[in-house]
Amino acid sequence: MSDKEADFKILKALASDADDIVALEHEYIECPWSEKDLTNALINPLYTFYKAEIGQETAGYIGVNWCLDEGNVCNVAVKKGYRRMGIGKELVFAVVEEARKRSVKRLYLEVNAFNVAAIALYEKLGFRTVYSRPRYYGEDTALVMMRETE
Numbered sequence: 391m392s393d394k395e396a397d398f399k400i401l402k403a404l405a406s407d408a409d410d411i412v413a414l415e416h417e418y419i420e421c422p423w424s425e426k427d428l429t430n431a432l433i434n435p436l437y438t439f440y441k442a443e444i445g446q447e448t449a450g451y452i453g454v455n456w457c458l459d460e461g462n463v464c465n466v467a468v469k470k471g472y473r474r475m476g477i478g479k480e481l482v483f484a485v486v487e488e489a490r491k492r493s494v495k496r497l498y499l500e501v502n503a504f505n506v507a508a509i510a511l512y513e514k515l516g517f518r519t520v521y522s523r524p525r526y527y528g529e530d531t532a533l534v535m536m537r538e539t540e
């Protein structure tokens with residue numbers, strides 16, 4: 391771990407993490423899921439959520455929906471004060487590892503074409519744009535990115 395990285399742990403998120411995850415989703419995600427949808431997803435076996443924990447604090451999270459041999463990353467966010475410490479990267483790695491365990495071959499995600507930070511993170515981790523959806527976020531284009539898990 392480099393000295394720029396915080397002392398964080400990546401853990402599977404549970405139903406009891408719903409309040410923290412809903413708060414992060416509503417603070418940082420452009421088109422946030424409702425509290426009800428997130429709470430239901432946290433107890434649905436077709437989803438897996440991970441959280442990054444620093445002490446007692448939830449510093450970030452990621453969610454993924456499993457569909458046969460594909461996984462769709464729902465959202466990932468890291469609290470502002472904890473960015474550029476490798477947390478986002480480790481959250482995505484946790485999903486890649488879980489995908490491998492489940493023999494899931496491909497991971498997909500959608501990102502606003504103007505979201506430079508998220509696109510840089512995903513590209514660093516091997517995701518490539520496979521197509522785009524113009525005007526998906528209001529006037530903004532969504533990029534659909536994919537990576538193989540092997």
Ligand SMILES: CC(C)(COP(=O)(O)OP(=O)(O)OC[C@H]1O[C@@H](n2cnc3c(N)ncnc32)[C@H](O)[C@@H]1OP(=O)(O)O)[C@@H](O)C(=O)NCCC(=O)NCCS
Binds near residue numbers: 474476480508
């Ligand atoms: C995108 C996000 C999750 C990244 O989290 P993070 O913990 O800061 O990411 P990491 O520290 O793991 O960064 C890993 C790499 O991604 C790239 N990266 C991350 N943030 C970046 C930025 N602001 N600008 C350029 N590259 C960036 C870099 O290559 C970085 O490696 P480096 O720090 O060694 O240069 C975070 O910025 C965030 O929560 N944004 C708001 C929510 C959001 O937009 N989520 C995505 C929705 S699709």
